[in-house]
Amino acid sequence: MPVSDLISLVLVLRPAEAPGRALPLWWGAAAHALFLSAVRQVNPELASRLHDEQGPRPFTVSNLLGAARELTPSRQVALRFTALQAEVASALLEASSAGGPLAPGARLELDYLPFVVERALLAPAEHPWAGESSYRQLMSARLVQTAPPRRLRLRLASPTGFRSAEKQQPFPLPELVFGSLLERWNSFSPMAFPADVRRFAAECLGVSAFNLRTRSARLKEGGLRIGCVGEVTFTALNYDRYWMSLVHTLAAFAFFSGVGASTPLGFGQASLAPEEQAGSGPGRPAGEGQEQEQE
Amino acid sequence: MPVSDLISLVLVLRPAEAPGRALPLWWGAAAHALFLSAVRQVNPELASRLHDEQGPRPFTVSNLLGAARELTPSRQVALRFTALQAEVASALLEASSAGGPLAPGARLELDYLPFVVERALLAPAEHPWAGESSYRQLMSARLVQTAPPRRLRLRLASPTGFRSAEKQQPFPLPELVFGSLLERWNSFSPMAFPADVRRFAAECLGVSAFNLRTRSARLKEGGLRIGCVGEVTFTALNYDRYWMSLVHTLAAFAFFSGVGASTPLGFGQASLAPEEQAGSGPGRPAGEGQEQEQE
Numbered sequence: 105m106p107v108s109d110l111i112s113l114v115l116v117l118r119p120a121e122a123p124g125r126a127l128p129l130w131w132g133a134a135a136h137a138l139f140l141s142a143v144r145q146v147n148p149e150l151a152s153r154l155h156d157e158q159g160p161r162p163f164t165v166s167n168l169l170g171a172a173r174e175l176t177p178s179r180q181v182a183l184r185f186t187a188l189q190a191e192v193a194s195a196l197l198e199a200s201s202a203g204g205p206l207a208p209g210a211r212l213e214l215d216y217l218p219f220v221v222e223r224a225l226l227a228p229a230e231h232p233w234a235g236e237s238s239y240r241q242l243m244s245a246r247l248v249q250t251a252p253p254r255r256l257r258l259r260l261a262s263p264t265g266f267r268s269a270e271k272q273q274p275f276p277l278p279e280l281v282f283g284s285l286l287e288r289w290n291s292f293s294p295m296a297f298p299a300d301v302r303r304f305a306a307e308c309l310g311v312s313a314f315n316l317r318t319r320s321a322r323l324k325e326g327g328l329r330i331g332c333v334g335e336v337t338f339t340a341l342n343y344d345r346y347w348m349s350l351v352h353t354l355a356a357f358a359f360f361s362g363v364g365a366s367t368p369l370g371f372g373q374a375s376l377a378p379e380e381q382a383g384s385g386p387g388r389p390a391g392e393g394q395e396q397e398q399e
Numbered sequence: 400m401p402v403s404d405l406i407s408l409v410l411v412l413r414p415a416e417a418p419g420r421a422l423p424l425w426w427g428a429a430a431h432a433l434f435l436s437a438v439r440q441v442n443p444e445l446a447s448r449l450h451d452e453q454g455p456r457p458f459t460v461s462n463l464l465g466a467a468r469e470l471t472p473s474r475q476v477a478l479r480f481t482a483l484q485a486e487v488a489s490a491l492l493e494a495s496s497a498g499g500p501l502a503p504g505a506r507l508e509l510d511y512l513p514f515v516v517e518r519a520l521l522a523p524a525e526h527p528w529a530g531e532s533s534y535r536q537l538m539s540a541r542l543v544q545t546a547p548p549r550r551l552r553l554r555l556a557s558p559t560g561f562r563s564a565e566k567q568q569p570f571p572l573p574e575l576v577f578g579s580l581l582e583r584w585n586s587f588s589p590m591a592f593p594a595d596v597r598r599f600a601a602e603c604l605g606v607s608a609f610n611l612r613t614r615s616a617r618l619k620e621g622g623l624r625i626g627c628v629g630e631v632t633f634t635a636l637n638y639d640r641y642w643m644s645l646v647h648t649l650a651a652f653a654f655f656s657g658v659g660a661s662t663p664l665g666f667g668q669a670s671l672a673p674e675e676q677a678g679s680g681p682g683r684p685a686g687e688g689q690e691q692e693q694e
Contacts, residue, residue: 269602272605273606275572311625312613314613318609
């Protein structure tokens with residue numbers, strides 16, 4: 105069986121009790137702490153490295169999904185952890201297996217509130233944010249395509265932003281999106297992509313449609329980070345089969361790696377939209393929208 | 400009385416008959432043709448120059464406002480022309496005065512469809528897109544402020560886009576927005592602003608919030624142009640009173656000049672949001688939006 109070095113584990117959780125206090129608006133830091141604590145229980149040495157390492161981290165966490173403004177034991181919520189390296193993937197799988205800290209039946213804490221794990225899902229059929237793959241599988245699926253599509257659409261599900269020349273940059277410019285994916289791919293994949301992917305994105309990918317709005321959320325240290333959520337479509341202005349196959353591979357990788365800054369804290373959760381949808385024209389015609397806006 | 404070198408004339412129109420055919424989705428090219436035809440009737444030499452000139456044009460037109468999908472004589476629509484130079488402003492005022500081609504009672508054609516002018520408005524109290532000012536007035540209003548706000552919000556009412564390094568760029572990056580305004584200001588204002596406004600925008604203005612989506616529309620030549628509509632908030636990362644007063648002046652100027660590419664064809668219609676609203680925080684908190692997106 106091939107090693108999964110890319111996994112996306114969705115934990116279906118039930119609050120153990122109704123919380124008697126205000127809830128955080130953003131659970132990213134709490135999810136990060138839970139992730140490290142679970143890894144520590146199955147592989148303490150790995151947990152220390154993940155905690156201390158600089159640079160891109162081989163995991164991401166999500167915000168608490170489905171939590172709205174209140175938590176009650178009658179309503180399930182979900183949390184998602186992804187791993188970008190075989191060692192981290194193994195630790196997550198072990199942690200969610202019988203007897204592990206994330207296994208069904210286990211009790212855990214998020215922001216000091218108790219939850220019970222109801223299910224731990226890896227199959228996309230069970231949850232749209234669950235999945236399992238490998239770098240080789242992502243690559244080979246795209247590199248054998250006779251002609252990868254000109255166009256692809258990314259869904260940015262949690263606030264996605266970038267640091268660029270010392271500024272927070274909340275617009276998903278092609279070179280920032282694919283530069284960020286490339287950096288992570290090359291940090292953790294057994295086969296590196298050429299650095300010129302970023303230049304191809306800058307020079308040959310255009311933004312042909314988007315529907316995006318900013319959201320802000322607090323980082324661990326209390327700083328406010330801006331990002332955008334919504335959808336953005338990239339189109340090849342100068343089509344090249346080789347470069348586009350790398351771009352599509354990175355876009356598929358985004359499901360596991362996230363995009364942009366602070367992905368280990370819940371930011372930048374992303375997924376590639378199905379191809380048939382991405383192919384439909386560039387935005388709505390202007391006629392209708394404009395008068396409503398301008399009047 | 401000071402000369403108005405900046406005017407925004409709103410024509411309230413009524414269709415003279417129900418059109419027996421499909422309507423254009425985008426009226427920018429038709430509005431452009433009407434504008435030049437009206438100027439030709441009062442100042443043929445100016446109309447020739449406006450037609451032949453390269454570079455920034457001293458006028459803008461809007462799409463047909465309020466037209467929805469159908470036109471009927473029972474429903475008013477509106478069209479907006481702006482002038483960025485005294486000579487063009489005078490021509491517009493003359494054309495909309497008694498006996499002129501844009502005066503109340505006049506018949507005119509848009510895309511070969513007949514309309515009757517019901518009112519020609521210049522006062523903001525009569526229509527939110529009407530107005531009259533001058534370069535000196537815009538400048539003096541801002542330069543005497545003790546401290547211009549850190550933050551300003553632009554509403555992009557019709558598709559707004561940019562050309563940047565041979566690509567269509569639909570994200571309103573600070574340097575593109577204020578670079579475009581600066582270029583127009585310096586082309587037509589009696590007092591030029593320093594070229595470093597663009598550098599200040601690039602280095603010291605951040606995008607702190609936005610809610611934007613793309614719209615496409617056809618240019619005269621049939622090409623499809625992408626732009627975005629919605630709102631974007633810029634915030635000074637390094638506050639400087641002098642540069643911020645220039646930035647605010649340009650943002651107010653955007654009401655007349657529009658922003659970005661193809662403003663003489665209805666693109667880039669913009670207005671500055673009132674200050675008290677622009678001051679409210681950077682986007683909505685992430686908690687609520689994210690789970691809805693991601694689930």
